Amino acid sequence: MRDGPIPSGGPEVTSIARIPLEGSQVAPIEQLADVLYRLPGGALLLTTVENVLNWARASSLWPLTFGLACCAMEMMQAFATRFDLDRFGVIPRATPRQADLIIVSGRCTIKMAPVVRRLWEQMPEPKYVISMGSCATCGGPFFYDNYSILKGIDTVIPVDVYVPGCPPRPEALIEGVLKLQEKIRRERRLTRRGA
């Protein structure tokens, strides 16, 4: 608990959070987060807008149901009975307009690449990409020397998390999703310079 007057209203909280105060009341933005103020008859959680946004974004990642090849089977398994990605707030959506994550599962051909690009462009910001499996990551352990497979999906869309494997187990995909959530929690979209 911090000494000093308890902030009472919404606008004041934001002003404390955004503007550094003088003297002993100075608290960096990082320290202000997760400080609980007890009020008579309630409590007030003081945090930054950014933290709240990141928390919300990371806790309800909605991926696009988009299967390319074999890895899509393990992705389906990850959504299904034993592994159950739903418990991390990951619920597949059938349209890119409602999705904020695209899991590129499997090898992508040169014919398919413009379609993947367009799907990614149709997704609203902020959007994230998981490259699942070796084929999506780099053309794969098996398709490295042929004429039709794209050598890595990152030549078309920016990738946030790479999940290795041929195909990765569902646990590996879950690990990838958790890593992405970590990444989102650390994001500084509002305060970074030149944003």
Add this chain to the structure above:
Amino acid sequence: MAKALRTEELILNMGPQHPSTHGVLRLVVTLDGENIVEVMPDIGYLHSSVEKMMEHRNYTQCIALADRGMDYLAALLNEMAVLRAVETLGGIPVPERARYIRTIFMELQRIASHLLWLGTYGIDLGATTAFLWCMRERELIMDLFESVTGGRLHHVYFRIGGVNEDLPPGWTDRCREFCHYFLNRLGEYHRLLTGNPIWQARTQGIGVLTREQAIAFGASGPVARASGLQWDVRKSHPYEVYDRVDFQVPVYTEGDCFARYLVRMDEMRESARIILQCLDQMPEGEIRTPRVSLTPRLPPGEVYTRVESPRGDLGIHLVSRGAETPWRVKIRAPSFSNLFALTQMMKGWKVADVIAILGSIDIVLADVDR
């Protein structure tokens, strides 16, 4: 009403990104109102050039490639298709025990593939419970696979002249236990879906393919057998130990989506029966012919062999010129023929039936495009 209502045909593009196309298939559907006039599949979105790549791989590497590049839901059957060609051309013997192990694994793979089909078909038609139940049982098969081959989806378990490793202790008991468990579960699926009025309304009488059309399009597997065609490679050209086990080939004559569903349900039952018989008959002994090179040079010549994959008649035409690698490989993919039978099945049905019909033929796009 002096003026006549002006109507025109509408072209609707389904895919290549569509949750129900089971991969990256684009369907160009010409519609007159709600009725389908014509359907043209646009394929090639997953062309992996497997046939070309096999020309630069030795035969053992071809097995690993066949796992991934072809029908990825039936990896072990692809391995078998390649191995049958290699072993036939090279005259390489396979020990008895390995033959039984191969048969058991192929039938487990068939059940896994059909389970995935049933689950996704359920989702297509709005029955999410079916998906969750099927994936639950499929996970048990994956455990059985994993404890022997180390892989869940791609195994690279079969070798030229046998299999890679023997079964671990206790595996046969677990497998037998699974089969009995699964036969019970199959009854549960029937109770959930077969008598369900919604399921019947969406599938019965929809997407009829007559016997003549099935033959003309070269359809095979459950699609042909649902149209009254008695054709199963396991019976007509027995390989491994299929001539020593007792099983039936389910055939229905209606040719609609419901018949295709019933054929696959019955096939899962028969597969479980085959596995149980193989477990009883399996002898002890070698699992791999000794002194077979990992990189054999096959004698010059060509061979065409076929296996019954969960989707139909999977053929491999292999031409060897005496090198360590094949000179040419041609894959006859069952999904390819079945996909083009779709153009006939869909004519005249409503746009809402597109998904029901497409799901019922169980295509895998990696199999279509190779």
